[in-house]
Each structure stands twice: as C-alpha cells, then as structure tokens.
Amino acid sequence: MAKYQTLLYYCYSTIANAEQFAADHLQFCKSLGLTGRIIVADEGLNGTVSGTTEACGTYMNAVHADERFASTEFKIDEVDEPSFIKMHCRYKAEIVHSGLRDPHIIDPKKQTGVHLDPNEFLEMKDRDDVVILDVRSNYEHSLGKFKNAVTLDIDNFRDFPSKINELAQYKGKKILTYCTGGIKCEKASALLLHEGFEEVYQLHGGIINYGKEAGGKDFEGKCYVFDNRVAVDVNTVNPVVISKCHNCGKTTAKMINCANPECNEHFTQCDECGWELDGCCSNECKSHPRKRLYDGTGYYVKVPQQINLNKEGRGAFIKDLRPLA
Template sequence: MAYQILLYYTYTRVADPAYEVERQRAICQCLNLKGRILIAEEGVNGTVEGTVEDTETFIQACALDPIYEDVVWKRSEGTGDAFPKLMVKARKEIVTGGLGDRDVDPHRMTGQRLSAEELHDWIRSDREFTIVDMRNDFEHAVGRFEGSVLPPMGNFRDLASTLPALEHLRDKTVVTVCTGGVRCEKATGFLLENGFADVYQLQDGIVSYMEKYPNQDFKGALYVFDGRITMPLNQHLPGYEMVGRCELCGSPSEHFENCANDACRRHIICCESCLPVDGSEPFCERECAHLRHVVMV
C-alpha cells in the first residue's frame, strides 16, 4: 500500500479556530489520517499522512472551504508510520516565533516571494545576495544551501536572538529559506520591522526547490518533523553529498538521537559507532560530555 505525506499551510483569517479544529479532526478521522494540524485565527499549519487515495480525498475536501483556496499542497512519499497519532489543536499562532507583543502579522508585512526558478537563476548570476536559513540548528546541520548564513537558533521561538548574527546584512539583499515556507513568512516580516532593507523569502520552501533541482545548491538531506527525520527526496539520486556530521566524532552521518541528559535533550547527529553499547541514548558533545564519565562511574 502506498502512503503519502502532505505538508501545507496558509496564512488567512480563520473566524472560528475551535470550529475548524473539530471539522479538520472529523475529516482526518474519517480518512484514517494521522499527523499534526495547528489552527489559529491567523491560519492553518499541518502535516498529515495516509494512503495516497485518502490524502488526495483530504485535499479535495479542504478545497471546498475558502480557507484553503491558496494552499500549495506539498506531497512526499510516506511510510505508513510517520506519525503515531492525529493531533489537531487550536493555537494562538500556527508557528511560534517567541516575539510576544512584537509578533509579526504576515497579512500586513512579509518579505517578497522568490520562486525556486528565480532563486536558481540568482545563484547562477552576478547578483549579490545572501541566503539566510531560518530553521533550527539541528535541521541545517544535516542539509543546507551552500554558502548560506546559519543563525544560531535552537528553536524558532529564538527568532529575536538571531538579530546580532544578521546585523551585517541589514543593508544587503537577504533571501530567507525554511522547509515549506511557513516560518519565512514571519521571519521576513520580523527582519523588515527591524530595519532590514531588501528581504525575500523562498516561495514554498526548500522542499519545492529540492524537487525542482535535486542535489543542486542545497546539499545534504531535508530534515522533517515526523518519523522519517529526513525527507527521501534526493539521497538516491546522482550527486548526493552527505553534509551531516556526528557531533561526537565528526564522521559523516544523518542519524539523529536526543541527548540522554533530561535537562538537555538536544537533538543531535550521532553516528551508529558512537551510540552507547548498552542501547541507551548518547550525551551531546556541546553541553553534556562530562556526564558520560559520571554515568560510567
């Protein structure tokens, strides 16, 4: 049986998020879909998995509602167990930037959209610009655009803390990138509100770029927040280059583990050779390496 995963979002006014939660949950349950859907007054952000037939039926059902008329549905191969259950919840935001009262409204302010084709052309032109990766640090650790700026961001809630690392780009042309586009909608608005002059966002995200230009410009794997960990877009194609490195020994790897320290739980790349022989989780190198010896004693 063939499975499919849908990645989608829309920034649009949702008059009654609680009602839309119940409606989406009912549709998903009827179609045996699993995944995560966040609904707020500002829009909808979801990832669901089911059979190809059921996910296509889901798209058709959503198309009957004006809320979803501008959605670009991003399809990828599923496994059948990418999500343990269905979660549909109402939230204040569909993606949390941690800005509080300074939160950005993409309906009012967001960066100019740059298509995958346009970015591909820009990279091959003499145009001066900088790609800024707005994903979490563990995401771009396993795959990223060549030469991109990688702000130190453990979570998108740390968005405000990226400003010092980007200060040198204030008067430059900036192109932000993220997985599917939902984070860049807010990140670019945040940069514009903080005085950045010329800000673009990769329309429909890295996933769309990789589909059109596999193993060109973006090197490595695309991290995803489901059981697959990385999306199987390009690893099997000629020219694939593994950029992920084991945090403990530095060898090439795309295997992720969580730090064994309950006070840390950082998501790290750890090759199978560095995994504890007793089957437990490893301690991360950055903050918790000293605890390995404590446990051994």
C-alpha cells in the same frame, strides 16, 4: 506507485472560533484515517498529515473547498507507509511559534518578502549582492543547509527575533530566506522588512519544493522533517553529507533522540556510537534508570510511565517526551 502520501502545508488565513475548528478538524481527519500533526491558530493552519492516496486526496479537496484555505499549496511526498503513528490537531497562539503576535508589526497576510520559485532562487543565490539566510534551528541546519548559507545559533524559531542585530551587517544585500516548507520565512521575512532590510526574498515552498522543482542543487546534507522519517533527501544533482556524529565526529546523516527521556537531546549519531552508547548521547545517560529501549532508530512513541501508587494500588501516569518535535 506508493500506497501512501505525506502532505506538508500551511495557510495564513483568519479562522473565527479557531479552538472549536481544531476540535472539529481533528474528528474529520480521524474519519479519513489520517495520521499527522496540525496546528490551528486564529491566524491559520500549519500541518503535516499522512494516509492513503485516496484519503489524502479527499483531505486536500476538502481544504480547498473552504474559501479561507482555497489558496493552500500542498507539498506531496509518496511514502511506503504513513509518516506518523497518531493524529493530533491542536489549537495554539501561532501556527509557527515566533512570539511575534502584534499584527500591526508582523502580518504575513499583508506583507512578506518577495516569493521566489525554486528556479528563480537557484538563479539568484550565487550572486555577489545576495546573502542566503537559513531561518531554521540548530538541529535542522546542522543536518543540511544550502552551500554558503548564513545560519543562526537558535534552538527554536522563537529565538529568531533576537538575532536581528547580528544580521544588520547584511542590510545592503539582497536577503534570500529559506526554511523547510516556507512557513517560517513568512514571519522571518516580514520582520526583516519591518527592521529596515530593503530587499528581502523567500524560497516559495521551502527546501522541500526546491528539491522537487530544481533538483536540490547545492543543498548540502539532508532536510530535517517533523515526522517519523526524520530526514529526507533533497539534492539529486550534487549531494553531500555534512553532519557529524555528536560522539566521534564521523560523517553521518542519522539523527536520533537520546534514549534517556529526561535528556531527550536531539542529535546526529553514527550507528557504531549508537549501539555502543545504547542510543544515548553520553555514558551518563546510558546508565540512567529510565533509559528507553534502543532499537537502532532513536525514535520513541509516547508511552504511559507509572510514577506512583495510591492506597488502592492505582497508578498516576505521565508520558515520555515525544521525540523529534
């Protein structure tokens, strides 16, 4: 049995004084020895945390003991080591950035698509009157997606609303939305309903839950996750790899960040091209003076970078962009 766990969760629930809550919650997580990334907003929580089985159990109990978050569902992965290096808990305007902040138009606490459990989703997805819609970003669905899913050319979820007109052709169909853990579908499905789509559904618990409860059937490739693991296997029924190396086109499931921090491109790259280009997306980036040391993983931790010296010889510092974010 693994010594550590990684928890993925979200909860739409109004938080009064959410900024102070974020600061207090950070200290609580640190007291348990957890690492991870949590976003707190007035509308709720969105987090992935990792730690010992005991610490994760204490954390889940504490979240459920708060009546605001009593209904929170945790997706639990057993892991050999913590999936993060540090603990971050930050206050933001939304728990998933969509730009849809008017609660009179979009409020997941009031209206979303019909939630389908993984086996219900599995039973419906291949019907002729159904469209499977991936609401994630390009780098996510390029690594893995459901067979025959409609994907959108978006770099971030905040671009999703601009694609509604492209989806109008499917208004006579049942729309089955999905994402990693379910949080993006809450707002995506709500927007689709607001825009006149009549039958909108969402995969409850997302791809992660589908893998655990339905074996991941027909999910092609790997699922991108926002921690040190980068990608996880989902399909134990009929798995395939669909992503291609950015440089040579060879089939590969490995996703990295460009070793040039000023590029920091997020892309798939085979090991051969990785070592040849020293973890960079191009020869131009390979020759960049600030290129980071490539160790074969393509994952880089924030480190201070001295950029100038004052008269006393003291440096001012900036931080490398955090990859895989």
